[in-house]
Amino acid sequence: MNRFVWLALLALGLLAPFAVYPVFMMKLLCFALFAAAFNLLLGYTGLLSFGHAAFFGGAAYVTGHLVKNLGLTPELGVLAGTLFAGLLGYLVGSLAIRRQGIYFAMVTLALAQIVYFLALKLPFTGGEDGLQGIPRGLLFGVIDLNRHVTVGGTPLPLALYYFTFALFCLGFGIIYRAIHSPFGQVLKAIRENEPRARSLGYKVERFKLIAFVLSSALAGMAGAMKCLIFQLASLTDVSWHTSGEVVLMTLLGGVGTVLGPAAGAFTVVTLQSQLTMVGPWITVIIGGIFVVCVLVFRRGFVGELGRLLRRSL
């Protein structure tokens, strides 16, 4: 894609906290990374994981526990959460890739349910309440992430925002590199025609597993970020609702596009925050969008835009 587009997006990201409510913007970045990580599997490898909340939420719990109870600095907390999600992804992925297609989705959903049970029952998770009051701490032991900088009369949590933005760029960059590398080409080959990729000599299982681990680790990174921003790790983060939401974000934005998941995440998170007054009806609305999307809008925003512009976005 055009270099100017990237520079414009980067500038937008750097300036965003001065224009948009920063906590909202950070939430967007978390879910955009989560959806982009998920898309690496669904969009580029053709694997529908219906249990990605396990990695997102699992990492949130691990990071939260380590930072709150063991006093880890935030960057080490995020690193630990990410590694944990990657390891969990290795376990889940090794099992799930033994089945194909629809079964793969059901296996990931069921395995994620085990993680949900653990989050409910393990002694350090706080059960129904989750982990609350997680401190943000000092980045590298020096920079206070709670510090607000007053700009034009409003205090802005700039330290936390730029930490989040840097992590987002790191994660998104890794995904971008993976997609545009020879490794990414093999993933796409598997998505298009698995037997063919196999017959060309690629170890399909190994590629799927690497993609799965990468995707779950980055989903974990998003969860770890979320846990520091909201100072909370809760059962919602590991529930199947969250797994479904990330599917919707990706679908809505455009499966298998670079920018689609981020666009989808922006749309869904914005909807959720704008529609708080409808209460439980939000689930109905989300479900309705799902149905419409599947029936008439399978390419998603970015996919449709790409088709109009005749290029891959």
Place this chain on the structure above:
Amino acid sequence: MGMSLQTVLSQVMLGLNNGVFYAILSLGLAVIFGLLNIVNFVHGALYMLGAYVALLGFNQLGPLLGRPDFHLNYWAALLVAPLVVGALGVLIEKTMLRRLRKFDHLYGLLLTFGLALIIQGVFTNYFNVSGDAYDGKPEVLSGVVDLGFMLFPKYRVWVIGISLVVCFGTWFVIERTKLGSYLRAGTENPELVKAFGINVPLMITLTYGFGVGLAAFAGVLAAPIYSVSPVMGSEMIITVFAVVVIGGMGSIMGSILTGLLLGMVEGFTKVVYAPASGTVIFLIMVVVLLVKPAGLFGKEA
């Protein structure tokens, strides 16, 4: 640990009681999967809907019709709920699922997931998430039966009995009758069956309606046992998915037997190590994936 034979047997009986629900629901999923090639995520929500047809029919229908003393009784609900939900299923198939037939099967899963969210969301909005009790249990089914090793509620005996009849009846129709042979042929090769002049699209629609009707039937059976709540279906469907992964959706009998067996294993786990009873089915799934990835009765999707 006091693990007398009696405790074990009674927990296994209670487990079997859960098992028949797994069996009916995974049977429905298998029937639908066979012909439509989709995983019906909305199955749990329609099971919940069946329970609500019974509950509302008993509590609300009378006042709604201006006759407060009218209650849709349990036996009528057993008939009405599958019909109502089956009709809804026909509508879903004709207006939505049909359009997805030429696309990837994953879209069917996503569509039905969206439908499940809609149905569950609507009910969460109007009803208590912690559940309502169903008071329409018929007099003749209350009380207990002496099974020799334990006193077992009469209603649960009825549930186990009628569920087995429905499950094996379905198996018989599909595997042993002419109608079933059309269905099986449609599963193998729809184009060829069409060439023989059989209305395959209609067959698919009715199969879907029948499959979700089974879920509603199970919902009515469940109403007097479990509390009727908007989330009863989503809790159930994930377990049933694990059951389906363990058994494989390729075989009708396989899905029935796997459901029954896993219910009993779950009951047995309650005696041995209660905290694990909620996850034991998922752990069995892990073991099956390691040992026999295609599932116990599986052929690959």
